Amino acid sequence: MNLVLLCTLWIGWCAMHSLLIDASVTGYISRHAAGLTPYYRLLYNILSLITFIPLVLITTRAGGPIVFVWQGYYQIIRIVLLIFAVLLFHGGAGTYDLGYFLGINQLQTGEQHLLLADTDEFSEMGVFGITRHPWYLGSLLFLWSVLPRYRLPIFLAAGIMSLYLVVGSVLEERKIVAQFGESYLRYRQRVSMLFPWKWLMRLL
Numbered sequence: 001m002n003l004v005l006l007c008t009l010w011i012g013w014c015a016m017h018s019l020l021i022d023a024s025v026t027g028y029i030s031r032h033a034a035g036l037t038p039y040y041r042l043l044y045n046i047l048s049l050i051t052f053i054p055l056v057l058i059t060t061r062a063g064g065p066i067v068f069v070w071q072g073y074y075q076i077i078r079i080v081l082l083i084f085a086v087l088l089f090h091g092g093a094g095t096y097d098l099g100y101f102l103g104i105n106q107l108q109t110g111e112q113h114l115l116l117a118d119t120d121e122f123s124e125m126g127v128f129g130i131t132r133h134p135w136y137l138g139s140l141l142f143l144w145s146v147l148p149r150y151r152l153p154i155f156l157a158a159g160i161m162s163l164y165l166v167v168g169s170v171l172e173e174r175k176i177v178a179q180f181g182e183s184y185l186r187y188r189q190r191v192s193m194l195f196p197w198k199w200l201m202r203l204l
Helices: 003-019 023-032 034-060 074-093 098-102 105-109 134-145 152-180 182-190 197-203
Strands: 066-069 149-151
Touching (some): 003 034, 003 152, 074 134, 098 105, 149 152, 152 182
Antiparallel strands (some): 066 149
């Protein structure tokens, strides 16, 4: 498959995924189609999934030259990164309400939670004392450790998704600050957004 077209498809998916969850879009729906609001998160997740799976299949079947390989002792690093990714996902799931993440709870309550949790407190328990966005960081680690070798199409897709995760975390930060203000700003001063350098500095 043409690499330019493949990259365009991935960038388009990221743009769609981000736009449909933007506050301007969700706000417009809540004002003009309030009856759709409880179903929106669930429909958003379904649309994201059914458009994501074909992209993954196309990318993995595109072939191409190998551009990056975890080999030798570096395989140990890959396994460690993969374990950290799983721990971050698991730790985040302990605070995030999966019902809100999937869009199921909204069908019952009709409420939307920006933090995907029932509480608006910014706890530093567990992984949230290490990084403010454990699922974003976990996704980044997973992208670059899930495979022992990366062919060019997969490498490019992983790069685009990595950039999207970083940009997405910045955009989400703006929404959280706008909604929660000073309480989140204090939390932000203590805990890093993605790479846990503040946590590492405390350890050292």
